[in-house]
Amino acid sequence: MDRLNGKVAVLTGACGGIGLEILKKLVSEGGKVLAVDLSEEGLAAVKAEHGDAVDTVVVDVTDYDQVAGMMARAAERFGHLDIVINNAGIGVPKPLLDHDPIADFEGVTAVNQKGVYYGILAGARQFRTQGTGGVILNTSSVYGHMASELTFTYNVSKAAVDMMTKCAALELGPAGIRVCAVAPGRVDTPLLRKYEELGLWDHIRREQMRQTFTQPEEIANVVAFLVSDEANCINGCTVYASDGFENFKFPLLGS
Template structure:
């Protein structure tokens, strides 16, 4: 198994993509710290994998909690190899309807500051452990393009792409790889918000094969990037979008 004997931390681990990342990593032989805001949810998911997983509650917008999260991984499993900054939120709303005090802060704090905290804390932890490491960040196709109703989300994911590049450059001398993953339309609870807006069928067709990507498919990408087989992939954002960013919505059915 490609991830045998590796120890990983996954934030946002009880959601659609996060839960599949946990499952895929455990199946490939890794030990996983399952991280979520809700301790009970993290513990419940971790318990389903027995000794291969442990639950931990963490607010990624609080740097001290992120440090404690990484300490917990080492305390539970003896070392650390992979940190996946997966926690994220999205709140679709037209820009002209924004209340800046509300609509900027939450998304930016989780998606942008949370990844920043994960990068700094993980980089320091790997250096302290004196070993190589892999840091994987959750980006999005929206980090590369404009879209209605997702202004703050797009800005946060564009920041993730640049943080990934800059961190990879600074961490390279320590043999720490940093890569981001940019999914397209994935069938998750976050995306289901568009169902209520009557846009579900429309956004399905924005994928090249007119089908939603499943969370397990994104988890497979994370597992490969965390493995030694992906050693040459560094400082970049990997698209996992079924062609979303490569074509214009078809004029003809």
């Protein structure tokens, strides 16, 4: 399937977990990708695997000038820009009363919230410069609309992503720019593996509706659909890809 044939995407957080699977999926469907990450080693590996379909750049998404620069670079390298995927995100499970305000609130907020805001703003400005529409896809989380222990700042930042998605879609719609978000649930990624160290791995697995973790490639499949023309009627909303996690209480029965 080549439903992204000729489409050019910028993808942040491209070298690990969900981001890496999104990159692979975009390329497999005919897309060109500017892969963005802080890991030079990871970007080199991505480039070696995908060749001319991928360009790479190290960018700190908390720096607006760098974010704007990556949009211009994608357009220069591939001729235009069609898709922006604001996927970079961080989070470490920690009790609220143990927080260091700088590291555990400001640091996470800078990446998860400010980074998405910068991506929306710079991406939309690039579309305007081109005189085209485009698609902006933000990675949210089920935790954007539900409370949980140990993840105070992460939840707050993802709730902000959901609202930025709505507001941006409303303002940018007349310019032909579509904005939506995907909210993964419990996905087997290095970020989630931190719960294994806390002895909570089996517990959080059982909280899934089918009591198994979602795989990163399953989220990538959803993302590829959402940024394609097939999803043209999906706008201003967050699509849950969570195996129903947010819809039920932890089962009393079952293994």
